[in-house]
Amino acid sequence: MADTPLLEVKNASKAFGAVQALYKVDFEVLPGEVMALVGDNGAGKSTLIKGIAGIYPFDQGEVLVEGETVHIHGPRDAARLGIEIVYQDLSLADNLDVVANMFLGRERLLGGVVLDESSMERSAGETLESLSVTTLKSVRQAVAGLSGGQRQSVAVAKAVMWNSRVVILDEPTAALGVAQTRQVLNLVRTLAEKGLAVVIVTHNLHDVFEVAERITVLRLGQRVAQFEREKTTQQEVVHAITAGKLDHVPGMEAGAPAAVAEAEAEAGAEVEA
Amino acid sequence: MSSDPTAAPIGPVPGGARVDERHESATLPGYVRLWWQGVKAGELGTLPIIFGLVLIVLTFSILDDKFLTERNFTNLLLQMAAVATIAIGVVFVLLIGEIDLSVAFVSAVGAVVMTLLLRPDDPGWPWWAAVGVALLVTTTIGLAQALVITKAGVPSFVVTLAGLLIWSGVVLILTTQYSTAGTIRIQDDRVVGIANDFLPEFWGWVLAIVVVVAYAAIQLRTAIARRSRGLAGKPTVLIVLQTLGLALVTLAAVWYLNQDRGVPQVIVILGVFLLFWSFIASRTRFGRHVYAVGGSAEAARRAGIDVDRVRIAVFMISGFMAGAGGIMLASRLRSVATNTGGGNLLLLVIAAAVIGGTSLFGGVGRVIAALLGALVIASIQNGMDLMGLASGTKFVITGLVLLGAVLIDAFAKRRRAARGGV
Numbered sequence: 251m252a253d254t255p256l257l258e259v260k261n262a263s264k265a266f267g268a269v270q271a272l273y274k275v276d277f278e279v280l281p282g283e284v285m286a287l288v289g290d291n292g293a294g295k296s297t298l299i300k301g302i303a304g305i306y307p308f309d310q311g312e313v314l315v316e317g318e319t320v321h322i323h324g325p326r327d328a329a330r331l332g333i334e335i336v337y338q339d340l341s342l343a344d345n346l347d348v349v350a351n352m353f354l355g356r357e358r359l360l361g362g363v364v365l366d367e368s369s370m371e372r373s374a375g376e377t378l379e380s381l382s383v384t385t386l387k388s389v390r391q392a393v394a395g396l397s398g399g400q401r402q403s404v405a406v407a408k409a410v411m412w413n414s415r416v417v418i419l420d421e422p423t424a425a426l427g428v429a430q431t432r433q434v435l436n437l438v439r440t441l442a443e444k445g446l447a448v449v450i451v452t453h454n455l456h457d458v459f460e461v462a463e464r465i466t467v468l469r470l471g472q473r474v475a476q477f478e479r480e481k482t483t484q485q486e487v488v489h490a491i492t493a494g495k496l497d498h499v500p501g502m503e504a505g506a507p508a509a510v511a512e513a514e515a516e517a518g519a520e521v522e523a
Numbered sequence: 524m525s526s527d528p529t530a531a532p533i534g535p536v537p538g539g540a541r542v543d544e545r546h547e548s549a550t551l552p553g554y555v556r557l558w559w560q561g562v563k564a565g566e567l568g569t570l571p572i573i574f575g576l577v578l579i580v581l582t583f584s585i586l587d588d589k590f591l592t593e594r595n596f597t598n599l600l601l602q603m604a605a606v607a608t609i610a611i612g613v614v615f616v617l618l619i620g621e622i623d624l625s626v627a628f629v630s631a632v633g634a635v636v637m638t639l640l641l642r643p644d645d646p647g648w649p650w651w652a653a654v655g656v657a658l659l660v661t662t663t664i665g666l667a668q669a670l671v672i673t674k675a676g677v678p679s680f681v682v683t684l685a686g687l688l689i690w691s692g693v694v695l696i697l698t699t700q701y702s703t704a705g706t707i708r709i710q711d712d713r714v715v716g717i718a719n720d721f722l723p724e725f726w727g728w729v730l731a732i733v734v735v736v737a738y739a740a741i742q743l744r745t746a747i748a749r750r751s752r753g754l755a756g757k758p759t760v761l762i763v764l765q766t767l768g769l770a771l772v773t774l775a776a777v778w779y780l781n782q783d784r785g786v787p788q789v790i791v792i793l794g795v796f797l798l799f800w801s802f803i804a805s806r807t808r809f810g811r812h813v814y815a816v817g818g819s820a821e822a823a824r825r826a827g828i829d830v831d832r833v834r835i836a837v838f839m840i841s842g843f844m845a846g847a848g849g850i851m852l853a854s855r856l857r858s859v860a861t862n863t864g865g866g867n868l869l870l871l872v873i874a875a876a877v878i879g880g881t882s883l884f885g886g887v888g889r890v891i892a893a894l895l896g897a898l899v900i901a902s903i904q905n906g907m908d909l910m911g912l913a914s915g916t917k918f919v920i921t922g923l924v925l926l927g928a929v930l931i932d933a934f935a936k937r938r939r940a941a942r943g944g945v
């Protein structure tokens with residue numbers, strides 16, 4: 251594993267009105283690594299990945315890709331830098347087939363006009379095969395007819411198709427059964443083995459301990475802990491999620507107990523967008 | 524595969540299908556089997572409509588012996604052409620999951636604008652300029668309505684309902700202002716000819732042969748190109764069978780039409796529209812984005828598609844095709860009047876698109892639905908006219924057919940959703 255993080259976020263803060271959704275958060279992921287991002291509802295997980303994606307840019311802080319500062323102002327910038335985000339089941343159009351979904355918005359054309367279906371179909375098939383996604387009957391099948399795990403696999407394959415280097419998966423197993431979850435977690439491992447940096451955002455600690463090398467815990471908009479899987483236990487992570495020590499209190503660096511409680515109450519009101 | 528002890532070996536999940544099925548579609552039985560699986564899963568395509576059409580033709584030919592005559596067949600096509608033309612635009616609107624209730628009166632605005640511009644010496648424009656401006660006006664109306672829908676975020680149902688009232692008012696104002704009896708005649712031979720001229724027998728045959736040969740050539744070329752890239756192409760046997768089927772239908776139709784007055788010019792125009800818009804919908808990036816917006820606007824947005832731009836373009840297509848259909852209708856009647864665009868035109872057009880297999884839920888349907896649906900509607904209307912049924916009865920029957928089509932759509936959607944469940 252290389253030592254320069256593929257993606258690094260330094261000192262990121264973001265406020266929505268009076269609510270401090272993120273406060274001085276550091277986050278990083280190395281190439282070939284699966285980093286889990288965990289935390290309770292309202293901990294700031296979504297805010298962090300949306301900031302990386304450029305959907306809500308951070309108020310403060312910087313994002314570095316391979317050690318260089320970058321400016322991301324929207325999903326297209328993120329894609330250009332090789333950062334792809336797979337949202338919970340929201341990135342597929344049911345009525346289109348697998349190929350059409352994987353190339354949606356980036357269709358290949360013949361002569362600048364006609365869709366180059368055979369070239370797209372081949373690349374889609376190759377990408378799926380390279381990810382060992384072998385349960386699809388046909389890449390010309392409409393996504394509506396796929397199982398939850400297959401859908402998630404297609405969404406991931408769609409993301410990695412574009413020479414992406416960082417793949418962020420938002421709750422990839424939230425709605426899946428046991429076999430389907432297995433399938434997606436295998437896929438996550440495959441991505442990391444290919445040298446990609448993988449971030450998996452989840453509530454499910456079982457999944458975390460199955461695939462992740464490291465675990466970042468957010469609580470009330472701050473990073474309260476970072477663990478290596480080998481050297482920690484589920485209890486320890488759960489404790490950090492529910493009662494991790496907050497280093498900073500927005501607007502009051504001293505961190506008096508009363509101010510902490512107040513900040514907690516305030517940050518707890520955050521709604522995960 | 525993995526050095527990580529917790530990672531299970533990667534492979535098919537129990538119960539998952541085999542990879543080999545990807546190439547199943549290369550053989551005829553395999554192709555048919557996959558198609559049938561799709562039908563059972565709710566991908567009905569044009570199956571119910573073709574079945575329905577055969578049923579309708581059989582019923583009326585038994586009930587009335589004039590139904591299947593050459594003359595009546597020609598009339599039926601003439602009645603159908605304008606409805607199908609307007610319905611093409613409606614298919615696009617339905618594909619993105621919206622509705623356009625203004626099409627009938629927008630078509631009337633187009634017809635009236637053209638007719639006014641053609642009035643001899645006042646201003647007496649040449650036919651092409653009048654037609655061009657009329658289409659420009661209706662396309663602009665589509666643009667204006669789309670801007671309200673997208674920028675103000677008002678549902679298309681409401682905006683185009685307002686449009687329905689506004690444009691019916693405009694038609695009334697213009698026709699009463701520029702005529703005394705409420706009717707303005709069209710005196711330009713070219714424009715009257717749009718819906719009243721026929722191809723000479725010889726050119727009818729040439730057209731039929733060109734259509735069949737072009738179809739076969741395109742199908743073969745696609746299949747060969749796919750196979751050369753190692754992908755499953757359509758089986759050659761199937762292409763031959765489909766081409767023979769198309770040849771049979773086309774040549775029989777041309778032969779039959781030639782027994783009467785020949786192939787109507789308006790059918791050629793409709794054919795060009797159908798080919799062009801089918802191409803746009805199924806072979807271009809814009810078409811793909813139309814389906815994506817209808818399937819999931821959120822997924823389309825996340826894929827970087829400018830959803831509002833697609834919506835605006837689609838409503839402009841609807842305006843344009845409404846204008847074209849309006850011109851055909853005016854040409855057939857050789858005039859416009861205060862009631863142009865009124866009556867049940869709107870209902871027939873939307874019913875045609877839906878009966879043809881376009882889903883009201885968005886994202887599902889093909890341009891050809893406009894033709895198939897219009898054929899069904901026109902056949903029913905024409906057949907009931909021949910039988911001399913009362914207006915009330917005709918409305919009830921047309922309504923029941925529409926209801927049936929919508930029920931099939933809802934049922935197919937449920938099947939698709941059942942298959943799509945986790």
